[in-house]
Amino acid sequence: MAVAESAGLGPVLAFGLVGVFGVGAQWLAWRLRMPAIVFMLVAGLIAGPATGLLDPARDFGDLLGPLIALAVAVILFEGGFSLDLHRLGDAKSGVARLVFIGAPLGWLLSTLALVWGAGLSWESATVFGGIMVVTGPTVIAPLLRTAKLARRPARLLQWEAIVNDPIGALAAVLAFEVVITARSNLPMGEAISHLALGILFAAAIGGLVGWGIARAFCRGLVPEFMKVPVLFATLLATFALTDSVLHESGLLAVTVMGLVIGNADLPSYEELRRFKEHATVLLVSGVFILLAANIQIDQIAALDWHAFVFVALVVLVARPLTVLISLIGSSLPRNERLLIALTGPRGVVLVAVAGLFGQRLAEAGVIDGVRIGPLAFVLVLITVIVHGFTLAPLARRLGLASVDKPGLLIVGGSRFTTALAEVLTRAEVPVLITDPNPAHLIRPRANGIKTFYGDILGEAAEDTVELMSYSTLLAATDNDAYNTLVATDLAPEFGRDKVWQLPRQKDDRERHALPTQLGGRRFGDGRTLQGWEDRLAEGWRFRVTRITEEYGLPEWRAKRPRAEPLMVVSPKGDLRFVTDPEALKVEPGGRIISLLPPEAVEEEVTANANAGEKPSGQPGPAARIP
Incomplete structure (x- = not known):
């Protein structure tokens, strides 16, 4: 053990340990239905400061900084890729206000909270205040699933987090460059022009690369099996190129790149989306474990009551004022504004970027820069715990969350599904029947069953159907191919164990059997829709x-x-x-x-x-x- 402590684990063993702790923490959070970031924080602190088993600086050496930077770049690319502008719907105006008004205002108020609450210098507070614009999409998403929020406030919180991720990083870049310029002999005008050119260059490169990738994919210039590798390699190259021109501008470039590709309506969108989701889960786990393990005991011990005053100012003053002022004059009702104002959990991007800039400020001679990392962890821990336990009851109190039990979403109107919906309603189970054929909805509507006319896979359903109100899906139309398509497409949304499908015609014959990854789970001993209809007849x-x-x-x-x-x-x-x-x-x-x-x-x-x-x-x- 003494040999291991003195020599370190080595990069390979350390990588394995980070993976086990990170993914294990996410799995445990899923099992307990709690925010994963809390478990990752605890796991990182146990592996690092508490036991000394993992010391990232010792085990990875000079690779630690580049590894974290590349991981954050992929995470921000995922955020841009997820921002489908067509899906914003009626939340578009609110998101624009929270970005264009809320981000600068939040930067200012967060900086003041850091100076007056945490006692940071103006230099460190300005840099960290810019980073605090970020609200954490990796934390917001699981909270929204648990709370079952109404569609519009859920979208506002989700897209605000996605859009503000790169804005927070960029704000930190701006503040950091100003601080460095003020401490150097470089003329301010020259520094500002260099910074502006770097930002324009990064945005242009990100946009051009994203456009080029989208065009190449649409024209079939890249085979299907190479699309993910090409995308990943191009992402890393774009980040490295732009970051060499201006530090951290690579984050802006890859975010713009993801935004362009995500809105290009690519036929391979689902495959790319699943890849980036899987990659993000791994990278978020790894980055958070590394950053938590890299925190020093003396840094945590140095935090006093000022840290908690700072968090209180952020949660109770800075965040509510930012949202309420930004949404003045908007059409949002008061209960939605209040919910958004009182919900602002921070996540892994905040910790990752804060850790990077805290170290660089300390290297540049800003002594209290070392306090940024521990303060970021305290902010993340408290906001995730507070919002994790209060979002659902607050949303229910404001009338913005479903209070119903887990419901059943039935795709396909028929005598069978109507009869099933009636008996489930009698058992106090929420039911919704959807069908693209209005004639199939006549019977359920006549029997008082809630219905939706349209394709459940279409954009209209995304804007109308509250999927979070339903825990289970049954694909039961008279079209076996459509049932399979619906079950396959919505399986990631509901979970494969919650997606069911009526058995297909000739489903038991080898010539007509489908791979197990297609369609939903079967039931009813092979009985098709016609078989259920005959039973009722x-x-x-x-x-x-x-x-x-x-x-x-x-x-x-x-x-x-x-x-x-x-x-x-x-x-x-x-x-x-x-x-x-x-x-x-x-x-x-x-x-x-x-x-x-x-x-x-x-x-x-x-x-x-x-x-x-x-x-x-x-x-x-x-x-x-x-």
């Missing part, structure tokens, strides 16, 4: 039964031996279709959605009529829906 009916301690699964099987279980609703509201009736398990408090044969339906109707009740589908008082 024969007189079979859906019923919902609540399982209790007294009336368990054995009693239900004995009472209804011919019933065919279709779905289970857990006590928490989670939905799952039944793939194997013999292995069916239902916890007390859960509900079974099943099909009853005609004779059982008649017996139930007769029994209810003799008792003077309407058919409820329940076997007795112990099994009624609460």
Whole structure:
């Protein structure tokens, strides 16, 4: 152990350790449904300052700075690539205000909070204040999924974070260059002209490279299997070229490059999007672990009450004032403005860029530059914890979040899906039926089921359907190919275990079988839509039964031996279709959605009529829906 501590782990073993800690922290956060950045912060502090197992400066040496810089470049490219201007919809005006008014105002107020709250010098505060414009898309996204926000405030928060990422880095570049110029003998006019030329050069190069890549991909000049490698290599080369002209201007170049490519309507967009998402998860994990592990114990110990005053000023004063002033005169209702004003978690880009500039300020002679890194960690930790636990209840209090249980999104209107939606509604499960054919929605609309007319994969659905309100998807149209397309396309959105599809015609034949990565999960023992329709035409009916301690699964099987279980609703509201009736398990408090044969339906109707009740589908008082 002493040999390992003195000699270090070495780059290869250190890389492996960073990967295990980073990805492991993200997985644990997913399992516990909490913001991943908190777990990555704890993991990095344990691996670094707490145990000394990982020392990035020792284990990576001179490679540490370039590695972090390249990783941040890829993360910012992902942010620009994700900014599809066509998807902003009614949030476009609000996003523009938060960027053009909010970013400069936030820079000013953050700088004042750093000077008066944290006690930083004006030089360090100006640089760090520019970085604090960033609100962290890697943190906002999981928070929005958990809180189930309404569409417009969710978009405002998401796109503000994406757009302001490179703006914060650029603001830091501007402030840093001014500080360095003020400490050198270089004339201010010459320094400003050099800075302006560098920024214009970076933006132009990023735009031209993005346009060139998009044109090459559209014209088929790059084969499919080489598109991701070509994109990645071009991204790194663009960053290196522009960064050699002006430090950190490469971040602006790759963001512009991503913005151009992301809005070029490329046919390979999904493949590229998935690649950059996977790469970003790995890089975000790695960067955060490295930066957390690189924090020194004495730097953390040096933080006093000023750090918490600074965070309080940012959360309670700077952020609310920035948003409320920026949105004056906008059409946004007051509850949406208030929610956005009170939501501003910071993320990995803030920590990464702050760490870089803090070190460079210290090297340039700004003594308190070393405090920027620890202050950034404190800000990220507190804002993520505060907003992680308060966003959902605050949104519900303001009427901007779904309070319903997890619902079912059904693609395809028919007699079968209408009957299923009716019984689920009776079980207090939210249901939405969508179909591109208006004739297929006549029956569900007549029965009071919520519907959406249009293609669920189209832009109109993105602007209208609140996907966050539904946890499970069922593709059940009369077109097997369309069902497969919907299930495949929306699987990343819902999770593959939550996407179901009616079995296809000839699905069991080898000649017609599809790869496992296409389509959704099957259920119903191979029964197609026509098979379910025939069942209903024969007189079979859906019923919902609540399982209790007294009336368990054995009693239900004995009472209804011919019933065919279709779905289970857990006590928490989670939905799952039944793939194997013999292995069916239902916890007390859960509900079974099943099909009853005609004779059982008649017996139930007769029994209810003799008792003077309407058919409820329940076997007795112990099994009624609460």
